[in-house]
Amino acid sequence: MRENPKRHPEVAAATEGSQERDSSATVSPQNDGKVRWIRKDLLSLEELSKEEIELILKTAESFKEISTRDVKKVPALRGKTVANLFFEPSTRTRTSFEVAAKRLSADIINFSSAGSSTSKGESLTDTAKNIEAMNVDTIVMRHPSSGSAEYLARSIRAGVINAGDGIHEHPTQGLLDIFTMRERKKKIEGLKVCLVGDILHSRVARSNIWGLTKLGAKVRVCGPPTLIPAKIEELGVEVFYDVDEAVKDQDVLNILRIQLERQKGAFFPSIREYAAEYGISVERMKKAKKDVIIMHPGPINRGVELAAEVADGAQSVILEQVTNGVAVRMAVLFHTTMVER
Amino acid sequence: MSKLILDAPSVERSVIRIAHEIVEKNKSTQGLCLVGIQRRGVILAKRLQETIKEISGAEVPIGVLDINLYRDDLTKVFEQPVIHKTEINFDLDNKIVVLVDDVLYTGRTIRCAMDALVDFGRPKCIQLAVLIDRGHRELPIRADFVGKNIPTSKEESVRVNLMETDGKEEVVVQ
Numbered sequence: 336m337r338e339n340p341k342r343h344p345e346v347a348a349a350t351e352g353s354q355e356r357d358s359s360a361t362v363s364p365q366n367d368g369k370v371r372w373i374r375k376d377l378l379s380l381e382e383l384s385k386e387e388i389e390l391i392l393k394t395a396e397s398f399k400e401i402s403t404r405d406v407k408k409v410p411a412l413r414g415k416t417v418a419n420l421f422f423e424p425s426t427r428t429r430t431s432f433e434v435a436a437k438r439l440s441a442d443i444i445n446f447s448s449a450g451s452s453t454s455k456g457e458s459l460t461d462t463a464k465n466i467e468a469m470n471v472d473t474i475v476m477r478h479p480s481s482g483s484a485e486y487l488a489r490s491i492r493a494g495v496i497n498a499g500d501g502i503h504e505h506p507t508q509g510l511l512d513i514f515t516m517r518e519r520k521k522k523i524e525g526l527k528v529c530l531v532g533d534i535l536h537s538r539v540a541r542s543n544i545w546g547l548t549k550l551g552a553k554v555r556v557c558g559p560p561t562l563i564p565a566k567i568e569e570l571g572v573e574v575f576y577d578v579d580e581a582v583k584d585q586d587v588l589n590i591l592r593i594q595l596e597r598q599k600g601a602f603f604p605s606i607r608e609y610a611a612e613y614g615i616s617v618e619r620m621k622k623a624k625k626d627v628i629i630m631h632p633g634p635i636n637r638g639v640e641l642a643a644e645v646a647d648g649a650q651s652v653i654l655e656q657v658t659n660g661v662a663v664r665m666a667v668l669f670h671t672t673m674v675e676r
Numbered sequence: 677m678s679k680l681i682l683d684a685p686s687v688e689r690s691v692i693r694i695a696h697e698i699v700e701k702n703k704s705t706q707g708l709c710l711v712g713i714q715r716r717g718v719i720l721a722k723r724l725q726e727t728i729k730e731i732s733g734a735e736v737p738i739g740v741l742d743i744n745l746y747r748d749d750l751t752k753v754f755e756q757p758v759i760h761k762t763e764i765n766f767d768l769d770n771k772i773v774v775l776v777d778d779v780l781y782t783g784r785t786i787r788c789a790m791d792a793l794v795d796f797g798r799p800k801c802i803q804l805a806v807l808i809d810r811g812h813r814e815l816p817i818r819a820d821f822v823g824k825n826i827p828t829s830k831e832e833s834v835r836v837n838l839m840e841t842d843g844k845e846e847v848v849v850q
Contacts, residue, residue, distance in 0.1 A: 397742065397759040406795040411745040439745075669759075673750070 372670040375494040378484050379504040380545040388546055392514055394666035395659070401438055402661055412441035415672050418471045420463070421498070422448040422478045427633055427657065428498050428508070432475045435664035441672070444471070459483065460490050467493045473672050476500075481538075494671045502536050508632050509542025511663040513550065515656050516587050519628050524551035529581050530572075531613065532591030532640050535562045535602075539632045540591055544570050557581035558613060561602040578613050582623040589630040590615055590641050606639055616642045620650070628652050677850055681826055681834075684845035687807070690823030691720065694805050695727035697821050698774055705734040707800065708772050713789055714742045714760040717777035719840045720807060724776060739764035741775075746788035768797030774821075778836040780806040783817035808847060810834050 370386040380388065401409055417436045419429050429445070436443040446466065453462060463474060473494040476484055481501030488495040499505040517523050528547055534540045534556045547554050548571045556567060557575040568574060575581035582588060593609060603609045615629070629641070629651045637643045646653060682690065702708055705728060712721030718740050725738050741764065744750065744757040775789050790802060805821035810828040828834060828849060837844045 394759050397761045400762055404795065405797075408795070409745040410791070411750060 373674060375671055375674045375676060376484075376488040376496065377506050377667050377671055378488055378495065378497045380506045380509045380542045380549070381504065383546075383549070385549045388510070388513070388549060391510055391663065391666045391670065392517065394669060395510075395514055395662040398665040398669070399659070399662040401665070402658070407438055408440055409438070410440045411669060412436070412439040412672055415441040415472045416470065417441045417443045417473045417475060417668060417672070418466050419443060419445045420466065420474050420476045421446070422453065422476070423499070425477055425498070427660075428477065431657070431660045432496075432498065432664050432668070435661050435668055438661070439665055439669060441668065459487060463487055463491050463493075467491050473668065492676050494674070494676075496667060496671060499538055502538055502541075504542045504545070505538040506542050507660070507664050507667055508539045509546045510667070511656055511660040512539070512543055512589060512630060512632070513546050514659045514663050515630065515652055516628070518655075518659065519652060520586055523547065526552040526587065527555070527585045528552050528587040528589060529555040529557055529575075529585040530589045530591060531557045531578060531581065531615065533562045533593055533602075534558050534567065534591070535564050536594045537591045543589060544572055548572070555581055555585070559603050559609070578615075579619065579622050582615075582619065582627070584624060585627055586624065587628050587630060588615065588623065592632065592634065593636055593640050610639050614638070614640055614642065615645050617644050620645055620648075626650075630656060632656070678835075678848040679850070680846060680848055681808070682824060682847040687823075687845055687847065690807060691723045692727055694821045694823060695724050695731060698724070698803075698805065699728060699732055701803075701820070702772055705732050705736050707770065708774065709737045709739065709766065709768070710774050710776055711739040711741050711764065711789075711793065713775065713777040713785060714740060715841060716836055716838055717775075719838050720778060720805075721776040724774075724805065737766045739766070741789055741792055743785055743788040743792055746791045748784065748788070762792070764796050768793065768799045770798070770800045772801055772803065773799040774803045774805050776805045778807050779834050780804070780809045780817075780819050780822075781812055781834075783813045783815035786817050787815050807836060808834055
């Protein structure tokens with residue numbers, strides 16, 4: 336079963352009724368879930384099945400409680416080592432993985448590209464192989480190049496968790512967004528979700544689209560035509576260019592950050608014009624459903640894509656996303672690190 | 677090739693007797709609480725709670741514990757454990773905690789459960805109630821309250837079926 340960790344998941348028959356949990360028996364008595372996680376890596380939501388996504392969400396639900404205890408720690412990953420390998424600036428995601436690993440008792444080490452051998456010209460594979468040579472079990476990587484996580488996963492035995500690769504995917508953000516939507520709205524099937532902003536450069540948007548459509552949500556994207564990738568409809572989403580139209584009847588507005596650092600070309604005339612045309616203001620919120628929830632992956636450009644009053648308002652679940660991010664990353668670390676290499 | 681050990685009325689009688697023994701041993705329900713080990717231990721704990729209420733009128737608090745994250749063989753198990761919820765919404769400090777599980781075998785589950793419990797507080801004491809004790813302990817652990825002791829060989833398996841999880845009520849050895 337374990338020879339090929341990248342094999343597609345099989346739907347194993349549920350084992351029922353065996354009580355000998357405390358024997359060192361090979362059968363888990365509580366396995367009433369039907370899906371088995373066999374990936375050493377989490378590279379994208381595109382590659383996951385609906386059942387695998389649901390498994391992570393279910394585990395995350397159970398893990399959320401751990402962070403509310405006085406002793407916020409369980410020994411599940413004791414003796415395992417996780418390395419954060421970040422080639423792009425990040426506070427939230429890196430810290431979130433760090434907290435998640437620590438709550439599961441794994442040891443975590445941080446590498447950042449600034450001041451490391453990367454600045455001396457070392458290749459990605461060499462850097463990773465050196466980290467792996469220190470017997471690290473799982474590498475969490477953020478990198479500016481799309482596809483870098485998959486490339487790395489193929490070249491090393493350690494597990495790789497994609498914490499954002501270029502404009503490709505940011506799977507744990509997608510999972511935590513879906514987790515938060517499900518927690519708030521009690522379902523994903525049939526949920527109406529609108530992603531607003533820079534869809535072109537957004538790995539968060541792509542992970543949201545893959546994950547949400549797999550679970551049966553109805554997804555819209557909205558932004559200036561220059562920031563909507565061609566043929567995005569083929570992923571099963573509706574495209575809107577008028578934000579006042581797009582927000583109508585939606586259950587969730589996931590507002591994406593205008594990524595000034597990624598925009599080498601002129602995609603819109605000015606920040607002010609973007610804020611006026613696409614920013615979610617108090618005024619615009621009146622056109623949305625009363626119980627709509629506002630999400631944002633952070634960091635927020637206040638007054639650009641999202642008005643401060645809305646970001647701090649009653650409908651905002653932005654800080655819940657951060658809380659849930661820890662639980663979701665715990666679940667991802669738990670499942671991937673448990674897979675035998 | 678399975679042998680019936682307890683039928684539905686016997687399971688019920690065992691639960692009632694254990695409830696009486698818990699109240700008797702602890703002299704009152706003051707400071708008493710029940711913690712069921714996922715999943716059949718939780719069902720048994722709920723039944724004990726109801727019975728204790730009938731006996732003494734007191735509703736003792738009940739908690740739910742998933743021990744999978746504390747297992748010493750977690751990385752070696754072939755099947756992946758499904759992580760269920762842990763919910764202990766009351767303070768364990770200075771409480772008499774009765775751990776409840778269906779089958780006591782090697783004792784490793786109970787070791788995990790005790791590790792988990794002390795992360796939640798410092799109970800005055802921890803007691804153990806099980807429906808079946810089948811022997812073959814690998815750790816120095818014993819139960820305070822036992823529904824039925826059954827001698828088994830290691831090759832046999834004990835199945836506890838409860839209405840809530842299995843749709844029928846019986847204990848069999850196969």
